[in-house]
Amino acid sequence: xxxxxxxxxxxxxxxxxxxxxxxxxxxxxxxxxxxxxxxxxxxxxxxxxxxxxxxxxxxxxxxxxxxxxxxxxxxxxxxxxxxxxxxxxxxxxxxxxxxxxxxxxxxxxxxxxxxxxxxxxxxxxxxxxxxxxxxxxxxxxxxxxxxxxxxxxxxxxxxxxxxxxxxxxxxxxxxxxxxxxxxxxxxxxxxxxxxxxxxxxxxxxxxxxxxxxxxxxxxxxxxxxxxxxxxxxxxxxxxxxxxxxxxxxxxxxxxxxxxxxxxxxxxxxxxxxxxxxxxxxxxxxxxxxxxxxxxxxxxxxxxxxxxxxxxxxxxxxxxxxxxxxxxxxxxxxxxxxxxxxxxxxxxxxxxxxxxxxxxxxxxxxxxxxxxxxxxxxxxxxxxxxxxxxxxxxxxxxxxxxxxxxxxxxxxxxxxxxxxxx
Numbered sequence: 001x002x003x004x005x006x007x008x009x010x011x012x013x014x015x016x017x018x019x020x021x022x023x024x025x026x027x028x029x030x031x032x033x034x035x036x037x038x039x040x041x042x043x044x045x046x047x048x049x050x051x052x053x054x055x056x057x058x059x060x061x062x063x064x065x066x067x068x069x070x071x072x073x074x075x076x077x078x079x080x081x082x083x084x085x086x087x088x089x090x091x092x093x094x095x096x097x098x099x100x101x102x103x104x105x106x107x108x109x110x111x112x113x114x115x116x117x118x119x120x121x122x123x124x125x126x127x128x129x130x131x132x133x134x135x136x137x138x139x140x141x142x143x144x145x146x147x148x149x150x151x152x153x154x155x156x157x158x159x160x161x162x163x164x165x166x167x168x169x170x171x172x173x174x175x176x177x178x179x180x181x182x183x184x185x186x187x188x189x190x191x192x193x194x195x196x197x198x199x200x201x202x203x204x205x206x207x208x209x210x211x212x213x214x215x216x217x218x219x220x221x222x223x224x225x226x227x228x229x230x231x232x233x234x235x236x237x238x239x240x241x242x243x244x245x246x247x248x249x250x251x252x253x254x255x256x257x258x259x260x261x262x263x264x265x266x267x268x269x270x271x272x273x274x275x276x277x278x279x280x281x282x283x284x285x286x287x288x289x290x291x292x293x294x295x296x297x298x299x300x301x302x303x304x305x306x307x308x309x310x311x312x313x314x315x316x317x318x319x320x321x322x323x324x325x326x327x328x329x330x331x332x333x334x335x336x337x338x339x340x341x342x343x344x345x346x347x348x349x350x351x352x353x354x355x356x357x358x359x360x361x362x363x364x365x366x367x368x369x370x371x372x373x374x375x376x377x378x379x380x381x382x383x384x385x386x387x388x389x390x391x392x393x394x395x396x397x398x399x400x401x402x403x404x405x406x407x408x409x410x411x412x413x414x415x416x417x418x419x420x421x
Contacts, residue, residue, distance in 0.1 A: 035404035038368035043395040076278040078105025082289035085297040104270040105284040108259035121184035130184030138375035153378030169337045189221035191340030194391035198339040223249040224341040230305030232340040260288030320394035327409030342395040351388040367404040
């Protein structure tokens with residue numbers, strides 16, 4: 001069967017497809033048979049889920065509320081009660097000059113980025129072509145195949161800061177970063193997926209200035225960050241202005257299945273996205289917005305993020321780091337300084353096999369991770385570093401994570417031992 005260019009592009013052997021297939025296959029076969037350290041599923045926070053269960057029970061008892069949950073389309077912009085509560089909360093908490101018209105909901109963040117990237121990059125009516133600039137590599141695996149044309153992304157190698165014998169940190173190399181006429185938008189995740197890096201307030205300010213100078217938007221993917229779910233373990237302030245697009249999500253709060261993405265931007269952008277929503281899916285789903293609206297109306301979501309989510313993930317991160325130190329003692333291994341999100345980014349300098357081969361060996365041993373080579377879309381030239389890294393998720397059961405890290409250490413040790421044979 002022949003597919004169009006669009007169909008061929010969206011049915012390619014994408015890294016994000018491999019990741020989601022692994023998650024789905026493991027669920028179907030029984031997660032107990034596989035240690036799940038590859039995907040971005042959030043951890044189970046009992047207090048948060050109990051709160052949502054009570055909200056759902058209350059909604060189920062209210063005829064009108066239940067109809068809003070499942071029985072009526074929202075406007076293409078999304079549920080207005082939720083959007084109004086969120087705009088009021090962000091204005092009060094951070095002083096952002098936003099109104100409900102500055103917010104648009106989408107059916108998940110992945111859909112949001114598909115729309116945003118192709119809104120600002122690709123082929124233009126005047127015949128010009130523009131790209132998305134990712135100023136810091138490595139960057140999120142899910143971006144790589146969202147463009148509707150080739151040569152869609154451009155990125156820059158980071159500067160590497162060696163913090164001590166264990167930790168390192170990527171920084172944006174502003175001297176090498178080029179934002180020319182062929183760039184339609186700048187995008188960065190904060191915290192960064194896959195590394196857990198949180199670019200500094202100074203780096204954000206420099207990116208914002210570059211974007212404004214070029215009259216293009218700065219897109220900040222804050223799916224793991226502030227103001228919610230707040231998986232940030234270092235000093236960092238949320239940023240928004242009328243030239244910035246902030247993307248949020250309900251997924252990492254513990255609601256990945258409800259597929260609720262949130263975009264905060266100037267009104268002409270949100271109007272364009274609402275139009276795209278109407279054409280692609282009539283409207284975004286109501287479930288996540290209606291289920292959580294009470295938390296946003298009261299402002300509880302901010303307190304929950306600070307007092308519940310941040311400590312929960314910080315503790316899991318610290319346990320995972322301790323496991324890596326133990327399992328990888330005596331072999332070349334560095335950890336990107338874990339400043340946020342739910343991942344450890346492991347670098348094995350001089351790894352004698354590719355990260356993809358290491359992924360395959362680990363999968364055979366019952367441990368799912370993600371090969372690091374997927375996380376460098378738009379990087380020009382060869383860089384051995386891209387073949388020496390793994391993304392490891394620590395959001396699941398601590399004992400399973402420790403067992404998985406032990407298996408990683410064992411397999412990496414075997415790979416280095418093969419050199420001397």
